[in-house]
Amino acid sequence: LNKPEWYLTQVLMWIGNHSKFLDDKIQPILDKAGSSVNAGLEFSRALVMLILEKLAADIPCLLYDDTLFCHLVDEVLLFERELYSVHGYLSSFPSCMHILSEESCFQRWLTVEKKFALQKMDSMLSSEAAWISQYKDITDVDEMKVPDCAETFMTLLLVITDRYKNLPTASRKLQFLGLQKELVDDFRIRLTQVMKEETRASLGFRYCAILNAVNYIGTVLADWADNV
Numbered sequence: 001l002n003k004p005e006w007y008l009t010q011v012l013m014w015i016g017n018h019s020k021f022l023d024d025k026i027q028p029i030l031d032k033a034g035s036s037v038n039a040g041l042e043f044s045r046a047l048v049m050l051i052l053e054k055l056a057a058d059i060p061c062l063l064y065d066d067t068l069f070c071h072l073v074d075e076v077l078l079f080e081r082e083l084y085s086v087h088g089y090l091s092s093f094p095s096c097m098h099i100l101s102e103e104s105c106f107q108r109w110l111t112v113e114k115k116f117a118l119q120k121m122d123s124m125l126s127s128e129a130a131w132i133s134q135y136k137d138i139t140d141v142d143e144m145k146v147p148d149c150a151e152t153f154m155t156l157l158l159v160i161t162d163r164y165k166n167l168p169t170a171s172r173k174l175q176f177l178g179l180q181k182e183l184v185d186d187f188r189i190r191l192t193q194v195m196k197e198e199t200r201a202s203l204g205f206r207y208c209a210i211l212n213a214v215n216y217i218g219t220v221l222a223d224w225a226d227n228v
Contacts, residue, residue: 110175118183131149133145133147
């Protein structure tokens with residue numbers, strides 16, 4: 001259960017190792033018979049169906065172990081990325097995202113995603129470098145004077161988007177968007193709390209960093225507004 005990468009990698013190897021044989025030997029036979037079947041894709045589809053069976057059996061066994069469950073989701077997402085980008089798998093075919101979209105699994109995914117995101121926010125705001133810009137010494141890069149915590153937070157949101165963007169239904173994607181909105185509001189509250197501690201020094205370093213953070217986050221969210 002703690003090594004899903006073993007069978008996921010094995011399947012990717014099988015697909016890669018057989019592609020030349022399927023293209024050179026099997027596909028011409030299918031073409032000659034007037035079939036529209038793509039031998040390589042059908043081979044991939046059959047192997048993915050085995051993975052779906054394996055996932056359906058494994059997921060109930062690790063649903064409440066955060067570490068194992070997160071590891072499984074991470075490995076499945078890496079597998080899917082390679083399957084589509086390297087091996088040309090079709091989005092209309094069955095995929096692991098359908099298993100991750102099933103109610104009990106999906107709700108668990110949302111829960112652990114939120115848990116680890118909040119932990120990340122705790123660590124980024126308690127860091128000594130939280131209010132310092134990474135690019136403070138490079139003037140032409142750092143026009144917005146973005147503090148490290150704001151940049152890290154927006155990267156966190158971007159990573160979450162990248163993880164859920166290939167979910168098969170809009171309703172599931174919207175639930176993840178709801179999580180991101182919660183995180184933005186949580187970050188806003190945290191900034192407000194820090195700001196209240198700084199009101200006596202409203203021209204101080206940290207107070208200005210908070211304003212820069214808010215400006216940066218607002219600008220990036222506005223840029224993302226065109227992303228359906």
